[in-house]
Amino acid sequence: MTHDEQLQQYLLPNYGRYDLWPVRGEGAQVWDRDGKRYLDFAGGVSVCPLGHCHPAVVEAITQQAKTLMHVSNWYCIDKQAELAQVLSDDVAGIRGKSFFCNSGAEANEGLLKLARRYGVQARGVAKPKIITFSHSFHGRTMGAMFATAQEKIWGGFGFTPEELGYLRLPFNDAEALELALDCNPDVVAILVEPIQGESGVNAVTAEFLRKAQRLCRKHQVLLLLDEVQCSFGRAGEMAGWKAIVPGDEIQPDGISWAKAIGSGFPLGAFWVRDVEITNPAGPTRLCDLLGPGSHGTTYGGSPLACAVGLATIRTILEEDLCSHARQIGHDIAVEMRGWNHALIGEVRQFGLFIGFELNVEAITPLAGGKAPSIFLARKLLDAGLMTVPAGPSVVRWLPPLNITSQDAAEALRILRLVLDGLAQHSASSSA
Numbered sequence: 421m422t423h424d425e426q427l428q429q430y431l432l433p434n435y436g437r438y439d440l441w442p443v444r445g446e447g448a449q450v451w452d453r454d455g456k457r458y459l460d461f462a463g464g465v466s467v468c469p470l471g472h473c474h475p476a477v478v479e480a481i482t483q484q485a486k487t488l489m490h491v492s493n494w495y496c497i498d499k500q501a502e503l504a505q506v507l508s509d510d511v512a513g514i515r516g517k518s519f520f521c522n523s524g525a526e527a528n529e530g531l532l533k534l535a536r537r538y539g540v541q542a543r544g545v546a547k548p549k550i551i552t553f554s555h556s557f558h559g560r561t562m563g564a565m566f567a568t569a570q571e572k573i574w575g576g577f578g579f580t581p582e583e584l585g586y587l588r589l590p591f592n593d594a595e596a597l598e599l600a601l602d603c604n605p606d607v608v609a610i611l612v613e614p615i616q617g618e619s620g621v622n623a624v625t626a627e628f629l630r631k632a633q634r635l636c637r638k639h640q641v642l643l644l645l646d647e648v649q650c651s652f653g654r655a656g657e658m659a660g661w662k663a664i665v666p667g668d669e670i671q672p673d674g675i676s677w678a679k680a681i682g683s684g685f686p687l688g689a690f691w692v693r694d695v696e697i698t699n700p701a702g703p704t705r706l707c708d709l710l711g712p713g714s715h716g717t718t719y720g721g722s723p724l725a726c727a728v729g730l731a732t733i734r735t736i737l738e739e740d741l742c743s744h745a746r747q748i749g750h751d752i753a754v755e756m757r758g759w760n761h762a763l764i765g766e767v768r769q770f771g772l773f774i775g776f777e778l779n780v781e782a783i784t785p786l787a788g789g790k791a792p793s794i795f796l797a798r799k800l801l802d803a804g805l806m807t808v809p810a811g812p813s814v815v816r817w818l819p820p821l822n823i824t825s826q827d828a829a830e831a832l833r834i835l836r837l838v839l840d841g842l843a844q845h846s847a848s849s850s851a
């Protein structure tokens with residue numbers, strides 16, 4: 421049986437895959453099974469901050485695999501303790517405690533459980549509600565999926581978000597949030613992505629984030645940030661929200677992480693702020709609410725996963741890749757904007773988290789029924805550049821943070837070539 425036949429016969433049809441079979445990677449490059457080379461500006465969807473097969477990551481995996489790969493969380497794991505300190509000190513920059521899991525959805529599940537436990541125990545709310553925002557994406561598990569304010573994600577699974585205790589509000593609407601918190605005493609937390617990735621690289625405004633924090637404190641509501649896609653240098657800062665509000669002004673109560681933290685090795689985490697709460701029924705610090713038996717996982721935080729996490733974060737810090745991402749991302753955006761190309765509109769750029777709006781009207785007639793973003797991403801792939809659609813009208817670039825200016829120039833050259841080709845086609849078909 422060929423691999424193509426195995427894939428058809430034995431894998432669930434839940435992904436709309438490209439017919440591309442990558443077999444090897446190095447830095448920002450990937451080769452497929454026919455030996456064709458691609459420039460990888462998809463980065464596993466924000467997963468590979470150091471590119472493919474970075475020596476520090478390979479060395480960490482190799483050494484740890486030779487030493488101790490897994491023990492149960494019944495025992496104490498040195499690398500887990502070290503990584504938790506790095507997350508508090510060097511990523512969040514705030515005192516708090518972490519729990520390790522395997523993915524972004526799981527990290528968000530942890531935050532959702534924390535919020536509900538906080539609501540029931542500390543706030544005395546029988547059925548706690550959590551606010552999330554339009555166009556959000558928080559993952560595909562039962563909690564994270566219904567927290568996601570996009571019907572295409574949760575529809576068809578038998579419940580409504582409201583039935584499961586989620587309220588929806590428009591993204592970046594501080595007045596709507598104020599009203600909702602005034603009218604709903606059962607709300608115990610808000611969960612927001614500082615930069616929404618899946619729906620088109622849309623950031624919260626500094627004004628919204630500041631006001632949300634003020635309102636949360638006033639109503640004893642937890643401020644939870646989904647940093648799964650935007651952290652670890654992706655947006656030019658270790659903490660994604662600091663690309664929006666620099667410094668220590670924003671102090672989230674909880675954070676979820678995954679993707680880049682493990683350089684592609686499955687690792688996620690959620691973090692809880694060390695802050696005093698009123699809790700008649702138990703611990704009086706938020707970070708101690710989830711006590712023994714309240715949460716757990718078999719694999720999360722294994723010695724192997726945490727060794728990779730430590731190597732990844734330390735390399736980002738040591739090589740100052742946040743500054744590099746800010747600089748090179750800025751250069752890319754300046755170049756793209758400078759084209760004033762008829763087929764692209766707004767370019768949104770935070771470090772190396774870049775999204776550009778497509779001229780939907782011009783591209784749709786060429787796209788053969790596909791969403792313009794999917795159509796363009798396919799064209800770019802054929803031309804040797806891997807990118808990611810973000811919603812129907814935006815294409816995302818999430819390259820490794822250590823790309824060179826030559827990599828950036830090559831990606832821009834391919835994009836320009838493809839756009840110019842399409843523009844010509846569009847002009848001749850409308851003539």
Ligand SMILES: Cc1ncc(COP(=O)(O)O)c(C=O)c1O
Pocket residue numbers: 465522523524525526528557558559560613617618646647648649678679
């Ligand atoms: C912001 C955000 N949260 C959560 C998730 C879910 O992460 P995972 O696919 O690892 O479960 C994603 C994945 O794209 C994401 O972008």
